[in-house]
């Protein structure tokens with residue numbers, strides 16, 4: 278099946294006072310209809326910037342190169358005006374913090390259907406009943422009354438449901454959720470994950486889910502891409518990547534996961550800090566922290582992304598052999 | 605909302621009551637005998653006694669105050685020491701001139717400041733932004749009387765488009781009113797516009813970096829919609845206060861400008877009353893300005909509640 282959104286060799290360089298920041302340094306991924314792609318990685322690894330830049334939402338000071346295809350349309354070559362018409366219409370966004378991502382002075386109903394008014398030329402009247410329908414869809418009780426309420430009258434979890442309703446207003450082919458549960462408490466997190474999974478089933482929407490919660494990835498994603506220092510270090514089907522992590526970083530991340538069997542308290546962390554986007558190393562970005570560290574090549578030469586099994590690729594000179602059996 | 609307005613009106617009445625105490629005491633603070641001081645060289649025993657009795661100065665202080673208050677409530681603010689005319693009439697005569705100058709100046713300022721502030725925020729660092737900064741700097745640093753004089757020299761002297769000074773009531777002749785108000789209002793308005801432009805720009809910039817603006821952009825809304833519906837509506841909330849403060853200070857009178865343009869406003873009246881030591885008129889002018897301040901405040905509160913749903917109106 279052809280991808281809904283495919284990103285090829287995407288780079289994002291942001292001009293800053295201290296020089297160019299290489300927030301994204303060449304990234305490839307694709308998400309197919311109905312599928313979920315998880316982008317994981319430490320904070321600052323370029324997850325958000327890669328999806329924002331792909332859809333024309335990068336900051337004004339950013340320079341974006343590469344190719345991005347939404348179905349058959351190449352986005353980076355389009356004028357901002359044409360990109361704008363596709364954004365919101367074919368791609369819906371859910372951002373991290375529902376406390377700040379809604380406009381405090383507009384009713385939730387208005388915010389939910391704005392995109393539909395813009396892209397589908399819905400009348401205000403039709404938009405209102407559509408808003409009620411959408412709020413109902415995302416599980417907001419007595420949607421008929423709540424449609425006229427303001428964001429501050431909702432709890433965090435309910436606001437995130439509003440944001441999801443908003444993202445789905447034009448029945449997009451793709452939903453991009455950037456750490457949609459990070460700002461929520463644990464119980465609410467689970468509800469939101471379940472809601473999105475359920476909506477995806479019913480609507481057949483493709484999802485790009487950015488998270489650092491590997492537990493969620495295992496639960497909902499079909500494919501996963503592990504990002505580090507603006508690049509993808511390992512990607513492939515979730516079963517393959519999690520079952521047989523080939524990159525030392527993926528292995529360390531999985532080991533750093535709080536282990537429920539050990540009472541969840543024994544968190545192993547990876548020593549050291551990720552590289553600065555202002556000063557990306559010439560060689561392997563993980564080199565300073567890598568437990569494997571094969572030879573001098575690691576430090577001076579960028580390892581290519583190489584296949585280890587079907588659809589499973591890894592960027593290291595020393596992949597852990599994967600036979601698909603070992604756990 | 606109606607209950608909110610009524611409650612705020614009652615609060616304003618209480619404040620105004622406090623103002624009457626202050627205004628009343630103003631007369632007591634004058635060293636010596638205010639009537640004698642006011643009369644100065646025009647002193648003659650008959651006028652002196654009449655004015656003293658009329659002002660009730662022969663009574664105990666508390667009695668004097670309640671007397672003053674009782675009369676003030678019926679609209680009687682005493683008589684001028686100078687002309688002997690009722691203060692209420694003198695003060696109210698000045699209201700149209702003051703209102704028309706203040707409102708025209710603020711409208712003029714907003715017409716400049718909103719487009720300039722909005723554009724310089726969304727195009728920050730652009731040529732327009734730099735031009736706006738130069739304009740603001742000019743407006744706040746050049747003295748208003750100097751701008752007024754330059755305005756008179758240019759538009760009245762060289763070009764002959766506008767009268768150099770004077771006032772015509774709006775009700776009398778709107779066209780001539782406009783030509784007379786244009787120069788003083790533009791002079792005062794330029795200063796206000798400079799202050800407002802800066803404020804609108806920074807308020808807009810602050811809102812532009814909010815998450816919900818990115819949300820609006822992610823929806824694929826037109827720039828115009830994002831800027832007007834999402835950014836401006838939020839940026840407006842603090843701006844309302846600044847506009848109100850500016851309006852209130854103009855209603856309090858812009859003495860230099862009123863003197864320069866021979867504008868018969870409250871500022872001019874206050875100036876003259878102080879110079880002539882005409883205390884009842886001064887009292888009346890202060891009271892009126894206080895009432896106008898309170899009214900503007902009330903309008904701001906109502907506007908706030910309309911703009912920001914997080915403010916509960918109860």
Ligand SMILES: Nc1ncnc2c1ncn2[C@@H]1O[C@H](COP(=O)(O)OP(=O)(O)O)[C@@H](O)[C@H]1O
Nearest residue numbers: 291298300320321322323324325326327336554
């Ligand atoms: N507006 C910006 N200006 C300069 N650098 C930025 C800006 N936004 C993000 N970055 C940098 O880009 C890198 C990637 O950021 P981001 O994509 O937000 O990371 P993630 O979402 O993975 O946590 C970070 O190192 C961050 O410091």
Ligand code: SF4
Nearest residue numbers: 561564567575593594
């Ligand atoms: S390339 Fe070398 S340094 Fe980098 S992850 Fe692989 S083994 Fe470690």
Ligand SMILES: [Mg+2]
Nearest residue numbers: 324325326455
């Ligand atoms: Mg992020």
